[in-house]
Amino acid sequence: MQKTISGFSKLSKSQKIEWLLDTYFTEKDNAKALVECYWNTNEKLQKLHDEFIENTITNYYLPLGIAPNFLINETFYAIPMAIEESSVVAAASKAAKFWLERGGFKAQVISTEKIGQVHFIYNGDSKKLEAFFAHIKPKLISDTAAITKSMERRGGGILDIELRNKAEDLPNYYQLHATFETMDAMGANFINTCLEQFASTFKSEALLFDAFNEQEKHLSIVMSILSNYVPECVVRAEVSCKVEDLKSKDIPNPEEFALKFKQAVDIAKIEPYRAVTHNKGIMNGIDAVVLATGNDFRAVEAGVHAYAAKDGSYTSLTHCSVNDGIFKFWIEIPLALGTVGGLTSIHPLVKFALELLQKPTAKDLMKIVAVAGLAQNFGAVKSLTTTGIQEGHMKMHLMNILNQFEATDLEKSQLIEHFKTNVVSHSLVEEAIKNLRK
Numbered sequence: 001m002q003k004t005i006s007g008f009s010k011l012s013k014s015q016k017i018e019w020l021l022d023t024y025f026t027e028k029d030n031a032k033a034l035v036e037c038y039w040n041t042n043e044k045l046q047k048l049h050d051e052f053i054e055n056t057i058t059n060y061y062l063p064l065g066i067a068p069n070f071l072i073n074e075t076f077y078a079i080p081m082a083i084e085e086s087s088v089v090a091a092a093s094k095a096a097k098f099w100l101e102r103g104g105f106k107a108q109v110i111s112t113e114k115i116g117q118v119h120f121i122y123n124g125d126s127k128k129l130e131a132f133f134a135h136i137k138p139k140l141i142s143d144t145a146a147i148t149k150s151m152e153r154r155g156g157g158i159l160d161i162e163l164r165n166k167a168e169d170l171p172n173y174y175q176l177h178a179t180f181e182t183m184d185a186m187g188a189n190f191i192n193t194c195l196e197q198f199a200s201t202f203k204s205e206a207l208l209f210d211a212f213n214e215q216e217k218h219l220s221i222v223m224s225i226l227s228n229y230v231p232e233c234v235v236r237a238e239v240s241c242k243v244e245d246l247k248s249k250d251i252p253n254p255e256e257f258a259l260k261f262k263q264a265v266d267i268a269k270i271e272p273y274r275a276v277t278h279n280k281g282i283m284n285g286i287d288a289v290v291l292a293t294g295n296d297f298r299a300v301e302a303g304v305h306a307y308a309a310k311d312g313s314y315t316s317l318t319h320c321s322v323n324d325g326i327f328k329f330w331i332e333i334p335l336a337l338g339t340v341g342g343l344t345s346i347h348p349l350v351k352f353a354l355e356l357l358q359k360p361t362a363k364d365l366m367k368i369v370a371v372a373g374l375a376q377n378f379g380a381v382k383s384l385t386t387t388g389i390q391e392g393h394m395k396m397h398l399m400n401i402l403n404q405f406e407a408t409d410l411e412k413s414q415l416i417e418h419f420k421t422n423v424v425s426h427s428l429v430e431e432a433i434k435n436l437r438k
């Protein structure tokens with residue numbers, strides 16, 4: 001049976017499903033029923049989702065959870081989180097509640113500059129290229145006037161364009177390195193459109209530049225694309241309190257806790273094996289809010305991890321200090337987010353999430369997302385340095401294990417009660433279910 005196909009994209013949705021069932025499944029009826037039971041009964045809504053991407057056959061659900069009680073710069077938020085992993089929403093909620101009683105989170109946007117580059121190959125005299133760039137720069141900007149008009153009206157647009165000589169790293173390689181302010185949009189489409197116009201102007205004007213010889217006139221544009229590395233689009237979020245005020249049910253000895261917590265963060269600063277896991281915990285919070293608000297989590301992930309390695313080795317995105325009896329914990333991360341554009345006004349649940357967040361600007365959303373990352377990291381590191389991670393995580397994961405064994409509602413309630421005072425592990429839950437079913 002041939003397992004490849006030409007023209008798959010041209011088939012109807014049901015034809016695509018039929019082909020998949022015929023080609024890859026033995027239990028065809030079961031597979032078909034599964035795919036179809038995830039379709040929304042509201043046909044209009046289903047069509048909307050079908051059209052988000054290509055070759056859609058069904059929906060893939062992620063739960064949308066809420067972490068309430070966030071106090072950020074004196075405003076209260078209930079934060080929407082789309083994520084598949086148990087205990088993440090609980091940890092964020094718990095951290096929010098903890099800091100609510102200790103002054104809440106403070107957040108500030110440090111910068112909002114985005115970057116895009118036209119990458120090109122020029123085999124010639126770099127001085128002549130510099131002269132050409134100086135001559136052509138005003139036209140590069142003026143040729144994008146129709147594209148940038150609305151963005152400029154909002155206060156954004158092109159900030160600058162530089163010529164960068166990269167020929168030492170790669171023979172004959174140069175860039176137009178441009179910076180942008182995209183206001184409430186993540187900006188990928190705006191930036192890419194501007195860049196493609198720069199490239200077109202640059203290429204056609206080079207042919208007319210008298211100082212260039214024939215080879216120089218035919219410089220070659222390789223590509224024009226924004227960068228997801230945005231080290232000048234940075235937000236900082238912070239919590240702090242007196243060390244003694246850390247005292248709580250889980251923290252009987254605040255001095256010892258503060259010291260250990262700082263040691264854990266310091267370890268993540270110098271040890272990449274730990275830093276990656278430490279930052280994964282931060283991304284539990286960040287990705288969940290980025291997804292819930294319809295933003296591009298791949299872009300955020302790529303940019304954040306590049307930032308974590310910006311000084312040459314991969315390090316912690318959060319920082320901790322304990323000075324003069326004050327515990328301070330903060331994060332500084334690059335986040336290119338949008339509250340307009342992309343899916344933000346199309347996906348009904350994204351609209352819901354943004355309304356829940358009180359219709360944030362992109363800057364507001366940067367602060368909320370950074371706080372979610374900080375809270376998540378606080379929750380994880382607090383658990384790691386006190387009870388250990390498994391106690392709380394497995395408590396939340398218990399439901400997944402019970403579902404895996406198809407526990408009934410009665411079995412679930414009996415076993416949840418049992419595991420309130422017993423260690424949770426996959427094998428211990430299996431054993432307890434077997435005992436219950438004897």
Ligand SMILES: CC(C)(COP(=O)([O-])OP(=O)([O-])OC[C@H]1O[C@@H](n2cnc3c(N)ncnc32)[C@H](O)[C@@H]1OP(=O)([O-])[O-])[C@@H](O)C(=O)NCCC(=O)NCCSC(=O)C[C@@](C)(O)CC(=O)[O-]
Nearest residue numbers: 087088090091093094097277278281379380383389392393
């Ligand atoms: C899991 C908890 C919160 C339990 O903590 P607990 O002390 O057992 O919770 P509690 O029952 O005393 O409840 C206290 C509050 O926690 C929240 N909470 C508690 N339970 C729920 C729940 N069912 N649903 C929603 N929220 C919940 C909620 O805010 C609740 O207040 P309330 O709502 O009652 O006013 C705690 O142990 C914890 O924060 N653990 C950390 C879990 C974590 O970080 N998980 C991430 C996955 S592990 C990972 O991927 C990352 C990691 C750890 O490797 C990163 C790293 O290494 O740095």
Ligand SMILES: NC(=O)C1=CN([C@@H]2O[C@H](COP(=O)(O)OP(=O)(O)OC[C@H]3O[C@@H](n4cnc5c(N)ncnc54)[C@H](O)[C@@H]3O)[C@@H](O)[C@H]2O)C=CC1
Nearest residue numbers: 154182183184185186187188189190296299338340341342
């Ligand atoms: N490498 C990457 O990250 C790439 C990402 N993408 C995708 O591009 C999408 C994001 O691109 P965008 O240009 O942000 O979206 P977009 O093009 O959908 O919408 C942004 C547009 O909204 C308008 N707008 C209205 N009100 C505005 C305001 N207050 N502030 C700013 N703009 C306002 C502007 O015309 C702006 O250009 C995401 O879906 C992303 O996944 C696309 C290509 C590459």
